[in-house]
Amino acid sequence: MSPLFGAIEAGGTKFVCAVGTHPDDIRAQVRIDTDTPEVTLSEVCSFFEDAATEHGALAAIGVGCFGPVDLEQTSPTYGYITSTPKPGWANIDIVGHLIEAFGLPVGFDTDVNAAALGEARWGAGVGLHSLLYLTVGTGIGGGAIADGRILHGRMHPEMGHIPIPHDRDQDPYEGCCPYHGDCLEGLASGPALRHRWGIAANQLPPEHDAWALEAMYLGTALATFILTLSPQRIILGGGVMEQRQLFARVRHETARALEGYLRLPELHDEGLDAYITAPGLGQNAGISGALALAESAVA
Ligand code: ADP
Ligand code: ZN
Numbered sequence: 001m002s003p004l005f006g007a008i009e010a011g012g013t014k015f016v017c018a019v020g021t022h023p024d025d026i027r028a029q030v031r032i033d034t035d036t037p038e039v040t041l042s043e044v045c046s047f048f049e050d051a052a053t054e055h056g057a058l059a060a061i062g063v064g065c066f067g068p069v070d071l072e073q074t075s076p077t078y079g080y081i082t083s084t085p086k087p088g089w090a091n092i093d094i095v096g097h098l099i100e101a102f103g104l105p106v107g108f109d110t111d112v113n114a115a116a117l118g119e120a121r122w123g124a125g126v127g128l129h130s131l132l133y134l135t136v137g138t139g140i141g142g143g144a145i146a147d148g149r150i151l152h153g154r155m156h157p158e159m160g161h162i163p164i165p166h167d168r169d170q171d172p173y174e175g176c177c178p179y180h181g182d183c184l185e186g187l188a189s190g191p192a193l194r195h196r197w198g199i200a201a202n203q204l205p206p207e208h209d210a211w212a213l214e215a216m217y218l219g220t221a222l223a224t225f226i227l228t229l230s231p232q233r234i235i236l237g238g239g240v241m242e243q244r245q246l247f248a249r250v251r252h253e254t255a256r257a258l259e260g261y262l263r264l265p266e267l268h269d270e271g272l273d274a275y276i277t278a279p280g281l282g283q284n285a286g287i288s289g290a291l292a293l294a295e296s297a298v299a
Pocket of ligand 2: 160161162177178179180181183184185186
């Protein structure tokens, strides 16, 4: 019998928790609004206690978490959310809390790394050894799979905060990143769209000028990621990418930024349609990835 795992997609707005053996075999799932850590984590624990009573003992718990987080196993703050601007959530020991409550192995990584892993296991990246998952939502973040594993370094990549060429004559908006102003996230996140145009990103019509500029920033960033990581596929998720017309524009801008330098069929014409794609798991990439993290905690 396949072991039963707990999975947590921990976000600044909501925590999605699930229990199951596989993304196609989710036995219970809940959405919990992100409140204070005390309130939220106690609801999370109650959900898993009830689910274990109903469906059986869990073998491990996986967490894909908003961050920044500490992923260094030897660090005294391993498993913590470290420096988030989210009030009350900085220096919160997520892994320690779960180990104390359940005494189970806990697989822990960033939300985008989890989504990248989920897509590699069960989604648009099946059969590939490397991919990039980029979310464009309230923030922008990237997770990479390299040689079949989540790419870690000193901590985890922070791809949303790369500098981006910014022509202030064309786009006078100063950017909304509290650290950098006009980094990628500062120029192209959902909040940046709202601040620049005065309309919520999901209310901007498909023919609005916003999307040409958005595609240019995202295409420029993707060219940088292709040149540095050489992923076999790029998966774009997050609320802003619900604008499906953006995909064609981003593909075009990515190819334009690369100027024909890389002679790969994926980067030309129809090859690009498969190369830059939506998540195969749709909205479930994150929670599926958390399940995969639980699985790898006992593998
Ligand atoms: P989060 O990043 O908070 O986890 P999302 O990925 O859903 O959540 O991103 C939320 C952001 O995406 C918001 O800024 C919102 O305006 C924007 N967004 C959500 N839906 C759409 C849409 N259909 N079109 C454009 N932007 C959207
Ligand atoms: Zn930034």
